[in-house]
Amino acid sequence: MPEVRIIAKNFMDMVASMPAMKLDKLYENGFICEAILRSLPPLAKKYVLQQLHIDVPVAAKQLEEWVLPDGFSKHRVAIDRLVQLRVFVEAVDRKNEKTYKVTPTFQRSLQKLLVHGGTLPREPMASNITVRLPTLEDLEAWALEQWECFLLQLISSSQVEKPSNISSSLMKVFQRRLLSQRDRDAPKLTESGFQFLLMNTNAQLWYIIREYISNSEERGVDAADLISFMLEISFHVIGEAYNVNTLTNFQRNIIKDLADLGLVKLQQGRKESWFIPTKLATNLSVSLADSSSRKEGFVVVETNFRVYAYSTSKLHCEILRLFSRVEYQLPNLIVGAITKESLYNAFDNGITAEQIISFLQQNAHPRVAQRAPSVPENVTDQIRLWESDLNRVEMTESYYYDEFPSRDIFEGACDCAREWNGLLWEDSKKMHMVVKTEVHPYVRDYLRRQK
Amino acid sequence: MPSAPSKLYADDVSLLVVTLDTNPFFWSTFSVSFSDFLSQVLAFLNSILLLSQLNQLVVIATGCNSCGYVYDSASSKNHAPPTASMPALYSNLLHNLEQFVARDQKLSKPDHDTQGIVPASLLSGALSMALCYIQRAFRSGSMHPQPRILCLQGSADGPEQYVAIMNAIFSAQRSTVPIDSCYIGSNNSAFLQQASYITGGIYYKPPQLDGLFQYLSTVFATDLHSRAFLRLPKSLGVDFRASCFCHKQTIDMGYVCSVCLSIFCERHDKCSTCGSVFGQAKQDVTSANSKKRKA
Numbered sequence: 001m002p003e004v005r006i007i008a009k010n011f012m013d014m015v016a017s018m019p020a021m022k023l024d025k026l027y028e029n030g031f032i033c034e035a036i037l038r039s040l041p042p043l044a045k046k047y048v049l050q051q052l053h054i055d056v057p058v059a060a061k062q063l064e065e066w067v068l069p070d071g072f073s074k075h076r077v078a079i080d081r082l083v084q085l086r087v088f089v090e091a092v093d094r095k096n097e098k099t100y101k102v103t104p105t106f107q108r109s110l111q112k113l114l115v116h117g118g119t120l121p122r123e124p125m126a127s128n129i130t131v132r133l134p135t136l137e138d139l140e141a142w143a144l145e146q147w148e149c150f151l152l153q154l155i156s157s158s159q160v161e162k163p164s165n166i167s168s169s170l171m172k173v174f175q176r177r178l179l180s181q182r183d184r185d186a187p188k189l190t191e192s193g194f195q196f197l198l199m200n201t202n203a204q205l206w207y208i209i210r211e212y213i214s215n216s217e218e219r220g221v222d223a224a225d226l227i228s229f230m231l232e233i234s235f236h237v238i239g240e241a242y243n244v245n246t247l248t249n250f251q252r253n254i255i256k257d258l259a260d261l262g263l264v265k266l267q268q269g270r271k272e273s274w275f276i277p278t279k280l281a282t283n284l285s286v287s288l289a290d291s292s293s294r295k296e297g298f299v300v301v302e303t304n305f306r307v308y309a310y311s312t313s314k315l316h317c318e319i320l321r322l323f324s325r326v327e328y329q330l331p332n333l334i335v336g337a338i339t340k341e342s343l344y345n346a347f348d349n350g351i352t353a354e355q356i357i358s359f360l361q362q363n364a365h366p367r368v369a370q371r372a373p374s375v376p377e378n379v380t381d382q383i384r385l386w387e388s389d390l391n392r393v394e395m396t397e398s399y400y401y402d403e404f405p406s407r408d409i410f411e412g413a414c415d416c417a418r419e420w421n422g423l424l425w426e427d428s429k430k431m432h433m434v435v436k437t438e439v440h441p442y443v444r445d446y447l448r449r450q451k
Numbered sequence: 452m453p454s455a456p457s458k459l460y461a462d463d464v465s466l467l468v469v470t471l472d473t474n475p476f477f478w479s480t481f482s483v484s485f486s487d488f489l490s491q492v493l494a495f496l497n498s499i500l501l502l503s504q505l506n507q508l509v510v511i512a513t514g515c516n517s518c519g520y521v522y523d524s525a526s527s528k529n530h531a532p533p534t535a536s537m538p539a540l541y542s543n544l545l546h547n548l549e550q551f552v553a554r555d556q557k558l559s560k561p562d563h564d565t566q567g568i569v570p571a572s573l574l575s576g577a578l579s580m581a582l583c584y585i586q587r588a589f590r591s592g593s594m595h596p597q598p599r600i601l602c603l604q605g606s607a608d609g610p611e612q613y614v615a616i617m618n619a620i621f622s623a624q625r626s627t628v629p630i631d632s633c634y635i636g637s638n639n640s641a642f643l644q645q646a647s648y649i650t651g652g653i654y655y656k657p658p659q660l661d662g663l664f665q666y667l668s669t670v671f672a673t674d675l676h677s678r679a680f681l682r683l684p685k686s687l688g689v690d691f692r693a694s695c696f697c698h699k700q701t702i703d704m705g706y707v708c709s710v711c712l713s714i715f716c717e718r719h720d721k722c723s724t725c726g727s728v729f730g731q732a733k734q735d736v737t738s739a740n741s742k743k744r745k746a
Contacts, residue, residue, distance in 0.1 A: 006720055042463035042677045045502050050669040052498075071680020114494050114501065117538025 014213060016084045016226060022224040023086050027105040030113035036085060037110070043071070044078035047160065048087060048102065052110060057091055070100035122247075124240035125274055127423065132267070133276070136239050139265060143278035146262030147201065148315040154178065155189060155197065170257070173215045174208055197319050198351070198359045199256040200281055208261065209284070213292030221250070229254060233277060234284035241267070241274040294391055297363040301338075303376040309334040310365060323356050338379065339412045341387050353387035397437040398424055404431045409450050463674040464505040466588055466596035469496065469603060470577040473552055474515045476570055477606035477636070483660045488635070491539055495667040500524060500540065502672070507596060509584055512548060513577040513604075514555035515570045520580070521547040561608045571609025574602065574642065578619035578630070585628055597675045600653065602632040610701050613694030620646045629653075631671050635660060641690035641701070654686045678711060696724060 015026070015036065027034050037048060051058060060079075067075045079100070082088035088100045134142065142438040154174055178193035189197075196207060209230065216226050219373070229251055236242060247255060255275055259266045267274055298316065300308040303368045307324050309316055310333055317334050320326060323346035324336040346356065357380050364374035373380070404410035417423040422439025426432070435443055471492065478485040496671040499508055510522040522544040578600070600623065623630055629652035632643035639656060647654035657666040670683060692701050695716035706715045711725035721728050 034501055037501060042674055043680060046462070046673050046677055046681075049498055049502070049672050050665075052668070053665060064684075066681050068680055068682055071677075074677075074680050110501075114497050117497070117541070 020086060024105050026224055026228055027109055029228055030109045031235045032228055032231050033106055033109045041078050043074050045081050057101040060098040073241055099364050122242050125243050133241060139239055140279050142281050143262040148313055150261055152315050174211055194349055195349045198355050226314055230284055233281050236277040238279055238282055241276050245274055248404040297365050299360055299371055300365045300368050301360055301364045301375045303378055305338045305379055308338045340386055347387060347390055352379045354382045356383060398434050400434050402432045413443055413446060417443050463676045464503055465674045466598040467499055467505045468509045468584060469601045470511045470513050471603050472572050472605045473512045474572040474606040494664050497540055498668060511577045511580050512551045513572045513574060515572050516558035517555050518573050518580055519551045521551055572606045575612040575615035575619060582622055598628050598641040600630045601671055602643055604634050604643055605636045607636060608640050610694040611699035616642050620649050623650045641692055644686055644689045648689045650741040652736040653683055655684045
């Protein structure tokens with residue numbers, strides 16, 4: 001497997017790696033507590049809720065009493081996660097027993113949120129000021145278009161008609177692990193770049209946001225501020241307008257970048273300007289476990305290896321081009337074929353058969369998605385077969401011995417290599433043998449001793 | 452029903468339907484005031500929505516003359532402006548609840564209060580509404596909710612609702628919807644005990660009511676996925692007594708029609724439900740064949 005597995009699980013892992021001081025500061029915000037709570041495993045959520053109004057440390061034994069033997073591993077995972085995120089503070093009491101207590105800041109914020117509800121730092125603007133607000137459908141379409149435009153720019157800057165305003169230095173940061181550029185050649189997608197393209201929107205978003213945040217220190221921005229602002233944005237209501245004047249200078253800079261990614265839409269009125277959060281933004285606080293954000297598929301694969309993609313998007317065309325031969329393009333339809341050559345191309349680039357198959361399955365057109373295998377079995381089998389074709393020959397570095405002085409020495413050397421489990425091949429008639437490189441020194445020593 | 456595999460769900464996403472006892476006759480005689488009770492319940496309801504963005508919450512008020520939906524987190528009508536100190540959930544729910552109580556009061560018959568007995572809440576109606584809602588959620592949308600019902604009941608059982616409640620319970624059992632019950636009245640509720648027992652839910656009677664939120668959040672906030680790993684309260688004994696169909700009284704022993712299994716507290720010549728004619732009145736030996744004594 002490639003060393004960069006770019007599965008951006010969620011950025012709670014980033015939160016977990018922050019120092020305690022910063023975490024305490026983060027937890028003063030009720031919305032962050034809520035986002036953290038929602039990202040926890042089910043059992044951990046329950047523990048937080050049940051400890052929320054308990055001010056004294058609770059012994060670990062008492063918590064364990066609730067757990068059935070089957071659930072013990074789940075219990076451990078839940079507690080570990082809670083301690084990792086500093087939601088629970090672990091301590092040892094006088095009787096030398098482990099106790100847990102909810103972090104006071106977290107506890108206070110969540111209690112307040114529960115009873116008084118959360119109030120965002122800004123209220124939606126009155127509808128008489130904000131004219132021409134987009135409908136929810138328009139907004140979603142706009143967000144997806146913006147996102148695809150960004151992706152297209154990410155993978156091939158030349159194809160974009162209206163480049164977004166993301167600074168080229170920031171773009172470079174995003175491209176860092178997805179593209180590789182050798183000398184003056186056009187940048188080429190790396191393995192992880194291909195994997196990235198095949199992920200669903202939510203996962204891609206997480207990856208980009210994670211890169212954005214981890215790069216923030218270099219740009220002199222505090223990661224904690226950034227995280228708290230992102231999470232705050234995710235709790236705004238989709239489609240409502242919020243005044244830009246309510247943002248701090250620092251946030252105003254960020255919101256421009258977010259608008260380029262399609263997370264918020266900026267609009268300018270006569271006097272005021274405002275931002276409208278899109279579905280992409282509100283998905284930020286949802287963990288990746290649920291795929292509710294899945295959009296409708298568009299690909300139909302036929303048993304004759306032809307691929308029909310009902311899509312107008314250039315990005316989809318680019319993705320299909322990664323592993324199929326695009327034959328012709330109609331205004332709303334891309335027709336291609338999966339061929340041996342096109343797949344070998346994809347395998348060369350480090351895409352695996354499983355990734356291709358899962359992409360085809362996840363994006364299956366609703367008509368075919370209802371069928372039991374949404375991608376015909378003969379196609380999936382053939383894709384896997386072609387992949388395994390490439391893996392038929394396995395290279396092992398080895399040493400070749402011949403011209404043994406006597407049969408005894410030859411057999412002795414064979415036995416020696418066998419003992420080390422490194423004999424690959426022997427021809428006892430002609431007295432040749434091949435051993436693995438690792439075993440070569442031992443065999444050499446053996447032969448020297450025989451002289 | 453449409454096939455299931457295309458539905459999506461996360462492990463702990465739940466659809467919780469809460470029935471809330473608003474019987475004024477019960478609350479006026481009870482030691483804890485309704486507003487104290489409600490403030491704890493509201494915090495619990497809010498915490499359910501807090502746990503996951505996809506969690507859905509429906510609240511059904513159970514009055515003594517009618518039942519009604521008072522809150523639905525999926526409904527778009529909820530976007531009443533949240534006031535400064537109160538989440539939208541609270542203001543919406545309280546607003547609807549007030550309307551409901553006023554409507555329920557108008558429906559009451561004036562001769563009721565003269566009898567001096569506390570009329571039962573319409574639990575059967577609330578359960579049926581909850582099940583209807585869940586069925587609708589099953590059949591529409593791509594989300595596959597993990598539904599459960601929580602009955603917050605205080606007033607005593609109304610034996611006259613026996614048949615309707617049992618039907619609701621069996622229907623919940625068929626669609627694998629657990630009915631949790633939190634009974635706060637003085638004695639145990641036989642109906643709710645049976646409901647939770649049959650549907651695999653939890654029946655719990657909090658020993659103290661000032662810490663109700665703690666009981667609710669510890670026991671009833673547990674999603675169905677996590678219940679497999681936890682030791683939750685089990686009821687020790689379940690009151691399986693039935694009500695007779697003729698006088699709607701709870702009975703220990705009675706007569707059962709061998710055709711339709713209707714229960715009667717006394718001998719009849721003919722089953723009032725299915726019309727089967729029982730054996731001759733004089734011949735006690737033959738009548739024993741057609742009627743079974745129920746233990």
